[in-house]
Amino acid sequence: MSETMTITIDGREIQARPGQTILEAAEAAGVYIPRLCYMKGLTPHGSCRVCTVLVNGRPQSACTQPATPGAVIENDTERLLALRRNIIEMLFVEGNHFCMFCEKSGNCELQALAYRFGIPAPMYPYLWPKREVDASHPDVMVDHNRCILCARCVRASRDLDGKNVFQFVNRNGHKRVAVNAEARLGDTDLKVTDKAVAACPVGALLKKRVGYAVPVGKRLYDHEPIGSDIAAAHKK
Amino acid sequence: MSENLQTSVREICRACNNDRARMMDIVLAVQAKYGCVSSEAMDTIAKAVSTHRVEVESVVSFYAFLSSRPKGKVVIRLCNDVIDRMHGADRVAETFRQELGIGFGETTPDGQISLEYTPCIGMCDQAPAALVNDVVVTELHRSTAQHIVREINRHMDPRRLVTRLGDGNNAHQLVQAMVNNNIRKAGPVIFAPSDLGAGLAKALAMSPAEVIRDIKTARLRGRGGAGFPTGMKWEFARGANDQNRYVVCNADEGEPGTFKDRVILTERPELLIEGMAIAGYAIGASEGIIYLRGEYAYLRAFLEHMLNECRNWGILGQNIGGKKGFHFDIRIQMGAGAYVCGEETALLSSCEGLRGDPKNRPPFPAQKGYQSHPTIVNNVETFCCVTRIMDKGAGAFAQLGSSGSPGTKLLSVSGDCRSQGVYEVEFGIKLRDVLKMVGGEDAGAVQVGGPSGRMVGPDEFDRPICYDHLATGGALMVFGPECNVVDIARQFMEFFVEESCGYCTPCRVGNVLLKERLEQILAGRGEREDLAYLQELGETIKTMSRCGLGQTSANPVLSTIQSFPAAYEALLKDTRTDGFRPTFDIGAALGEAQAIVGRRSVHFAD
Amino acid sequence: MAKPKVATTSLAGCFGCHMSLLDIDDRILKLVELVDFDKSPVDDIKEFTGRCAIGLIEGGCCNEENVRVLQDFRKHCDILISVGDCATMGGIPALRNNIPLEECYEEAYLNGPSVHNPKGRIPDDPELPLLLDKVYPCHEVVKIDYYLPGCPPPADTLWEALVALLSNKPVNLPYELIKYD
Numbered sequence A: 001m002s003e004t005m006t007i008t009i010d011g012r013e014i015q016a017r018p019g020q021t022i023l024e025a026a027e028a029a030g031v032y033i034p035r036l037c038y039m040k041g042l043t044p045h046g047s048c049r050v051c052t053v054l055v056n057g058r059p060q061s062a063c064t065q066p067a068t069p070g071a072v073i074e075n076d077t078e079r080l081l082a083l084r085r086n087i088i089e090m091l092f093v094e095g096n097h098f099c100m101f102c103e104k105s106g107n108c109e110l111q112a113l114a115y116r117f118g119i120p121a122p123m124y125p126y127l128w129p130k131r132e133v134d135a136s137h138p139d140v141m142v143d144h145n146r147c148i149l150c151a152r153c154v155r156a157s158r159d160l161d162g163k164n165v166f167q168f169v170n171r172n173g174h175k176r177v178a179v180n181a182e183a184r185l186g187d188t189d190l191k192v193t194d195k196a197v198a199a200c201p202v203g204a205l206l207k208k209r210v211g212y213a214v215p216v217g218k219r220l221y222d223h224e225p226i227g228s229d230i231a232a233a234h235k236k
Numbered sequence B: 001m002s003e004n005l006q007t008s009v010r011e012i013c014r015a016c017n018n019d020r021a022r023m024m025d026i027v028l029a030v031q032a033k034y035g036c037v038s039s040e041a042m043d044t045i046a047k048a049v050s051t052h053r054v055e056v057e058s059v060v061s062f063y064a065f066l067s068s069r070p071k072g073k074v075v076i077r078l079c080n081d082v083i084d085r086m087h088g089a090d091r092v093a094e095t096f097r098q099e100l101g102i103g104f105g106e107t108t109p110d111g112q113i114s115l116e117y118t119p120c121i122g123m124c125d126q127a128p129a130a131l132v133n134d135v136v137v138t139e140l141h142r143s144t145a146q147h148i149v150r151e152i153n154r155h156m157d158p159r160r161l162v163t164r165l166g167d168g169n170n171a172h173q174l175v176q177a178m179v180n181n182n183i184r185k186a187g188p189v190i191f192a193p194s195d196l197g198a199g200l201a202k203a204l205a206m207s208p209a210e211v212i213r214d215i216k217t218a219r220l221r222g223r224g225g226a227g228f229p230t231g232m233k234w235e236f237a238r239g240a241n242d243q244n245r246y247v248v249c250n251a252d253e254g255e256p257g258t259f260k261d262r263v264i265l266t267e268r269p270e271l272l273i274e275g276m277a278i279a280g281y282a283i284g285a286s287e288g289i290i291y292l293r294g295e296y297a298y299l300r301a302f303l304e305h306m307l308n309e310c311r312n313w314g315i316l317g318q319n320i321g322g323k324k325g326f327h328f329d330i331r332i333q334m335g336a337g338a339y340v341c342g343e344e345t346a347l348l349s350s351c352e353g354l355r356g357d358p359k360n361r362p363p364f365p366a367q368k369g370y371q372s373h374p375t376i377v378n379n380v381e382t383f384c385c386v387t388r389i390m391d392k393g394a395g396a397f398a399q400l401g402s403s404g405s406p407g408t409k410l411l412s413v414s415g416d417c418r419s420q421g422v423y424e425v426e427f428g429i430k431l432r433d434v435l436k437m438v439g440g441e442d443a444g445a446v447q448v449g450g451p452s453g454r455m456v457g458p459d460e461f462d463r464p465i466c467y468d469h470l471a472t473g474g475a476l477m478v479f480g481p482e483c484n485v486v487d488i489a490r491q492f493m494e495f496f497v498e499e500s501c502g503y504c505t506p507c508r509v510g511n512v513l514l515k516e517r518l519e520q521i522l523a524g525r526g527e528r529e530d531l532a533y534l535q536e537l538g539e540t541i542k543t544m545s546r547c548g549l550g551q552t553s554a555n556p557v558l559s560t561i562q563s564f565p566a567a568y569e570a571l572l573k574d575t576r577t578d579g580f581r582p583t584f585d586i587g588a589a590l591g592e593a594q595a596i597v598g599r600r601s602v603h604f605a606d
Numbered sequence C: 001m002a003k004p005k006v007a008t009t010s011l012a013g014c015f016g017c018h019m020s021l022l023d024i025d026d027r028i029l030k031l032v033e034l035v036d037f038d039k040s041p042v043d044d045i046k047e048f049t050g051r052c053a054i055g056l057i058e059g060g061c062c063n064e065e066n067v068r069v070l071q072d073f074r075k076h077c078d079i080l081i082s083v084g085d086c087a088t089m090g091g092i093p094a095l096r097n098n099i100p101l102e103e104c105y106e107e108a109y110l111n112g113p114s115v116h117n118p119k120g121r122i123p124d125d126p127e128l129p130l131l132l133d134k135v136y137p138c139h140e141v142v143k144i145d146y147y148l149p150g151c152p153p154p155a156d157t158l159w160e161a162l163v164a165l166l167s168n169k170p171v172n173l174p175y176e177l178i179k180y181d
Helices: A020-027 A078-094 A111-117 A153-160 A197-198 A229-234 B002-015 B018-032 B039-048 B055-061 B082-086 B089-100 B142-155 B198-204 B208-217 B228-240 B260-267 B271-284 B296-312 B342-349 B381-394 B394-399 B431-438 B485-499 B505-522 B529-544 B546-555 B555-563 B565-569 B586-597 C016-022 C029-033 C064-076 C085-089 C090-097 C101-111 C155-166
Strands: A007-011 A012-016 A052-057 A058-059 A070-075 A140-143 A166-169 A175-181 A205-207 B074-079 B113-118 B131-133 B133-135 B183-185 B245-251 B285-292 B329-334 B375-379 B410-416 B421-426 B446-447 B452-455 B473-477 C005-010 C054-060 C061-063 C077-083 C131-136 C144-148
Touching: A007 A020, A007 A140, A012 A020, A012 B245, A052 A078, A058 B375, A070 B431, A078 A111, A078 A197, A078 B505, A078 B529, A111 B446, A111 C155, A153 A166, A153 A197, A175 B055, A175 B452, A175 B546, A197 A205, A197 C090, A205 B055, A205 C054, A229 B089, B002 B018, B002 B375, B018 B039, B018 B055, B018 C144, B055 C155, B074 B089, B074 B142, B074 B473, B082 B089, B082 B473, B082 B485, B089 B142, B131 B183, B133 B329, B183 C155, B198 B381, B198 B505, B198 B555, B208 B228, B208 B271, B208 B394, B228 B375, B228 B381, B228 B452, B245 B271, B245 B342, B260 B296, B260 B410, B271 B285, B271 B296, B271 B375, B271 B381, B271 C054, B285 B296, B285 B410, B285 C144, B375 B381, B410 B431, B421 B431, B431 B446, B446 B485, B446 B555, B452 B485, B485 B505, B485 B546, B485 B555, B485 B565, B485 C029, B505 B529, B529 B546, B529 C144, B546 B555, B555 B565, B565 C101, B586 C016, B586 C101, C005 C016, C005 C064, C016 C054, C016 C155, C054 C064, C054 C085, C054 C155, C064 C077, C077 C155, C085 C144, C090 C131, C144 C155
Parallel strands: A007 A070, B074 B113, B183 B421, B245 B285, B245 B375, B285 B329, B410 B473, C005 C054, C054 C077, C077 C144
Antiparallel strands: A007 A012, A052 A058, A052 A070, A140 A205, A166 A175, B074 B131, B131 B133, B410 B421, B446 B452, B446 B473, C061 C131
16 A cells, blocks of 8 residues: 555645545645644544635635545645634634733644734634643643633643543533643643643643743744745755 | 442342443442442442442532432423423422422432432423423423422322323333324434335345445435434444454433433334344444433333344344344433433443543544444434435435435424424425424524534524535524513523533533523623633633534623624623723622621622 | 825824834924824824814824724724734733633722722722723724734834825835734
8 A cells, every 4th residue: 555646735736545544645845734633643533614615616624634646635725714714813812811921822723723824813702711730740731711622731741641531521611721630731641751741832730840941032922923834844 | 228239239230241331331220229329339339340439529520310319219301401491391490399398409308209300301392391200291380290290209100190092002002102203204214114124135135235335325414413424434333454343323402402312212113123224234233222311211112122123034133134134223312311321332332331532533433433443323313314215315305404404304493483393394395484394483583503513593484404504403492572682592591501421521510611601691781792702712722622412502701792782792891980891790709798787788789 | 296194193102103103303394294183192183173184193092092083093094003902902902812801800909919999999980991801903993904014113114104094005015024022
């Protein structure tokens, strides 16, 4: 099964290997498809919907959709950009995102996408939900205000750490990440070195006592939009 | 006490083979016994089935009929869908509140009775209706609500609330429900007299491939709403490289306004069971599951009995019809109050003992479904069609209905019309003719296909009901000439906001935002730009959502804007001169502070 | 030809955005060549003297006075710009938005650790503007034309935006100038 197939992204033909998702194939060819819940090494989740592309005219999440021979994919179009922007704006108003004092600012993938899409302010009304902060663990804190329900911690803990520290509870807008204990993170077997902790794309799951270590100007997304590395790596 | 609980919970788990995949059965049994699945019970279950506590909590917290906090021994769940409200559910709610002295979502101080709202329970033709534990009470009004509370307070036995029995099998000793079938029009496919086992016998005389060919020749399409060609689905499953295949019946009839499957389950269960057996033969499955919505728990004992009967009649069992090696049996999987489980992959998640989250596709269920095995999921009515196609022939079936939509369709008709109930009509019938038949000629609007369908106005009444025009899984909600379509859309959005599983962003957040803006518009705080806002938001939810729920949840808004623009325009005024955004209400914003501080505003005196 | 006028205000903000405006350094000389300042803390003009081309709003609306001032700005300015995170999303003051208002009042006037309030009453002095039920970003109160996020927005962001608007050009800020912190 080593032969490759040809797929087309925004008019450009690229090669994909069988079993690759559209997102992976695009990335290997230096085409960045914006994504948020996707993380290399984790089972794709397909929940944020930021990576939605049109595959032969049908919307599909690129992180879960396998490449198929001859697939014609639209990614970088005005319409998809607008739809993705709407999704990012939804995430901003759904939680309580105070970038100005968040330790993750500058390294946050949600914020970086908003920067990339040039969002000056979300146009939806803020929902201001009441959410909790759990600081019971000696080395890690959970701030549900910033959680975007991407399941990266859930998947990393289950699949990489083998622990199932996190899982979703409730449904609809009340859905949240819960921990494998009566209530508190401090009562789980989570270690600060667990992959789950590092998997959080936003500032919802943070190591304690190491905030603001990188000065403004030197953080991941201070100068280059998120995804720039993918095109750059391909050029080399 | 605590040791008792642990012992008894362990016993429940053992009865389910300590199988994690039977989580739904386990937590439902614990809930039934203790009125909740407590923290301690979750720990015990997790240990018994070798999973993590948070995984149990994840399931329990997903379903409306499960709870981690204690509920009353009796839970009254009043249906609050649009039709029930049209028929006075709000007055009934008020009576329940007064009589119980509690609000919705609360339990009486003695811990005996809980009061809740629930979305459509499939009784729109006899609304307002409620569930009292598993018992259905229908055609409620103030005095019956009062009577219910007094009776329950006296004996705490919901079964004794049934003082009259409904028609047909509703009076069967294993049903004993006051529910009525209200079959207004019987057609040749579902409600015509049937020759038990004839369809199956004819199928067994053919090869499985020939059965599938006949289903394709009949051009049968799914009756649940999406209309996928049944034969093609079966062919995919049969072709999948895995001998362990499953037949699943979607009896999670949750689309508000739909109740025709309830009537089939009551009156024609053998037609369904036979159809599932035929499907089992066709795709090469030996196991079937009927996923029965929690709201229809009152039918469970009867259906179990009918499964037994079918075993006795040789429709289920070993070497069925003398066909060596063809074994097929069916189990019932109960749901627990989650509309999204009507989505086939969410239904499978639920069958596997998980949250009712839809799964990523591909793989499709026909490739990898239940427990990752090839699975076909079909609607109750679809299986009944299968039986009839086998018995009467594909040609006879294909001659019924219209060219693109052969056969008949059961319509669940409710709302502002003289004869609510179930109608078996041939596809292709004009909506206007249906309205004439049901006594709803003066309708101002008809919701075709439930909230996820479309709201159509009189200028579309001449369109035919079929897959290519007015498609419906069965619901027709009739609204009178004076109806407020924007408010109806708001109520539908309320439903979707509650029933979204919350997995993907657009559905979880977008529907909340749609509902918010409709509320503003209805409160007189809309502006012209809101129409473009609603449309863009609606399109985003439709295009970007992961499953059918989100892909259709904006329809109430999008279709009413399209078909009833005047209704919106009447609500949108651009007359403000104070410079404020219409959504900003300075009076409301200051009300609380004025009360706390004890003085009026100086800046905004009026 | 008369120079276009600019007005500025700080609602529920910390004046950090105004500090950032002053941070344009010597470009401020150029700015006063381009515009006159009307109502603004910069020149301490308290009431509008006429129509303004641009109004810069720092801070969101946390009380009735903020709303009144913002309403006034909308009335007098052709273009209104939300400057900084407080104006665009409520900012730090909006941290109270999921705390009941009564609790906020009680913390401020009755229960807070540094409160000395022998009367034990929440003051009803009309000089103290009533709080709104929550802190509103400016665009949820009046129509806002442009947004310059940041805490504060960099001086370059403010400069680029102002120069563009004053020369009737579209505001196209480079990647590095749109930041939320």
